[in-house]
Amino acid sequence: MNNISLLIALGVLANSQSTSCPDYLAYSQQRNAPFSSGKYSLPYQRPAPACRTFNSPSIESTIHNMSSVISDPDLYRLFENTLPNTLDTAIKWHGVSATDSAQELTFIITGDINAMWLRDSSNQLLSYLPFLQPDDSKASLASLYRGVINLQARYLLTSPYCNSFQPPPESGLPPSNNSAAVSDTVTPAYSPAQIFECKYEIDSLASFLQVSSAYHSATKDTDFFKRYQWVDALKTVISTAKSMTTPTYDAQGRVLDSPYKFTRQTTRTTETLANDGLGHPVARDTGLVRSAFRPSDDSCSLQLFIPGNMMFASYLGPVMGILKTIGGHDDFVKEIADLEGSVRKGIENFGVAKVPKLTSNSSSSTLDRQTETEEIYAYEVDGYGSAIIMDDANIPSLLAAPLFGYMDRNDEKYLGTRRHILSNTNSNSGGGNPYFMAGPVLSAVGGPHAGPGMAWPMASIVRILTSDDDDEILGQLRQILASTDGKGLIHESVNSWDEKSWTRPWFSWANGLFGQMILDLADRKPHILKQSFQ
Numbered sequence: 001m002n003n004i005s006l007l008i009a010l011g012v013l014a015n016s017q018s019t020s021c022p023d024y025l026a027y028s029q030q031r032n033a034p035f036s037s038g039k040y041s042l043p044y045q046r047p048a049p050a051c052r053t054f055n056s057p058s059i060e061s062t063i064h065n066m067s068s069v070i071s072d073p074d075l076y077r078l079f080e081n082t083l084p085n086t087l088d089t090a091i092k093w094h095g096v097s098a099t100d101s102a103q104e105l106t107f108i109i110t111g112d113i114n115a116m117w118l119r120d121s122s123n124q125l126l127s128y129l130p131f132l133q134p135d136d137s138k139a140s141l142a143s144l145y146r147g148v149i150n151l152q153a154r155y156l157l158t159s160p161y162c163n164s165f166q167p168p169p170e171s172g173l174p175p176s177n178n179s180a181a182v183s184d185t186v187t188p189a190y191s192p193a194q195i196f197e198c199k200y201e202i203d204s205l206a207s208f209l210q211v212s213s214a215y216h217s218a219t220k221d222t223d224f225f226k227r228y229q230w231v232d233a234l235k236t237v238i239s240t241a242k243s244m245t246t247p248t249y250d251a252q253g254r255v256l257d258s259p260y261k262f263t264r265q266t267t268r269t270t271e272t273l274a275n276d277g278l279g280h281p282v283a284r285d286t287g288l289v290r291s292a293f294r295p296s297d298d299s300c301s302l303q304l305f306i307p308g309n310m311m312f313a314s315y316l317g318p319v320m321g322i323l324k325t326i327g328g329h330d331d332f333v334k335e336i337a338d339l340e341g342s343v344r345k346g347i348e349n350f351g352v353a354k355v356p357k358l359t360s361n362s363s364s365s366t367l368d369r370q371t372e373t374e375e376i377y378a379y380e381v382d383g384y385g386s387a388i389i390m391d392d393a394n395i396p397s398l399l400a401a402p403l404f405g406y407m408d409r410n411d412e413k414y415l416g417t418r419r420h421i422l423s424n425t426n427s428n429s430g431g432g433n434p435y436f437m438a439g440p441v442l443s444a445v446g447g448p449h450a451g452p453g454m455a456w457p458m459a460s461i462v463r464i465l466t467s468d469d470d471d472e473i474l475g476q477l478r479q480i481l482a483s484t485d486g487k488g489l490i491h492e493s494v495n496s497w498d499e500k501s502w503t504r505p506w507f508s509w510a511n512g513l514f515g516q517m518i519l520d521l522a523d524r525k526p527h528i529l530k531q532s533f534q
Helices: 003-010 057-068 073-082 083-087 118-126 143-156 202-219 220-228 228-244 304-328 330-350 413-419 457-465 472-480 508-524 526-530
Strands: 090-095 104-108 185-187 195-197 262-263 352-356 375-376 493-495 498-503
Touching: 057 508, 073 472, 073 508, 083 508, 090 143, 104 118, 104 143, 104 228, 104 413, 118 202, 118 508, 143 202, 143 228, 195 498, 202 220, 202 228, 202 457, 220 228, 220 304, 228 304, 228 330, 304 330, 330 352, 375 413, 457 508, 472 526, 508 526
Parallel strands: none
Antiparallel strands: 090 104, 185 262, 352 375, 493 498
């Protein structure tokens, strides 16, 4: 039996849907019946069962059961549309390796972009972590996880500095064209047949650690990590990160060769690196790992990206635990432990800035006119003393740091950082986050990717996930519900002053994150889901 026949026999060929299934990019921009009974009359945006790319009975059961947990009809419809969005629409192909029919592979697209990002695919699956159980079958959520980990391992071994990848040859799917990348000059070079885009981002490396840790934590399936290429891929992740601790100059002031360079012909400064692809200079001996680009795929202003280093450090411990369980990797475990220690020390020694102390945590905060200051985490630093004081909506962010376990949500320095992140103070004394977008539609963190005025619902969702304040949570839920432009899905960004101005109709990660957040509220604050938003 050839490989394609085997896939069909296994029933896991995800892209074998009926040709009558509508294109979801167009479908997601329509208002499809039936409509919710609330004031927003939100449409039902799930494809017909035969057109969904993966089915999970446990998630279908949860969606049904949540109808008695969520009282508001519009909030329930938004949950109903969003939680399963990745499974409904984005499992572009799920099969096995051409050389080993036991090795599962899963190709997950972001939504309206037909490529697989390491970061997005990891986060898309994390929405289903509460449902993940040990399961050897190839029609299970566990199989999706194993397939993503295996395919990410292959990608990392092919081009560890890249962030976004083409379909595997086994899928039979054609590679996608990225017209923006035509002019790219990248070191190390890559093949467009394998790579969609090659922007080096530390969170891409961290995302492989994250999805691996999540799978092992939920299933205790240590045997999986002994097979295939996981250990080799992990060694590549660690060696790549260590290579990106290279500073700009040696001790005598000579310019060092950078392991990674990137330039693009573009009219957007965030799409290329300064200094002919080197980026802004980075100091020696910080212990931090450089990142050329942010999780928004925008270039870093300063290359020591603090949220990315936080995320990377947070998941080094769990992967060391996997290695210890496997056994026989004592030297490698020590190498990882040393790297984790240096990164954490670097964050606390170089990633903290003193700023004027804000007097409240609201978006209209005013500054204390005295000289009182507080320490908060910077978004980016260079090790020379320069710091970027801001946050971006994309995860990893400073706002999301408790979600990936770098610190507790009640940590004093985090709370101070949070006050600044969620403030758009324009006082002459300085303060606040220049990318906090305030307006009557959605007040939330945005970023350079969509530009000033464009707030990201993802940041509102993260704000809820990291808050214990009922009023704050309710306020954010009201704004999110009102900001879908009647489409019943979570957009990438929304104009804070015009709900009809938004980006990306089909952004699977953000949809799944909303569903994940509602499930979190059902566990820790179920009374909020009994509220009316009418």
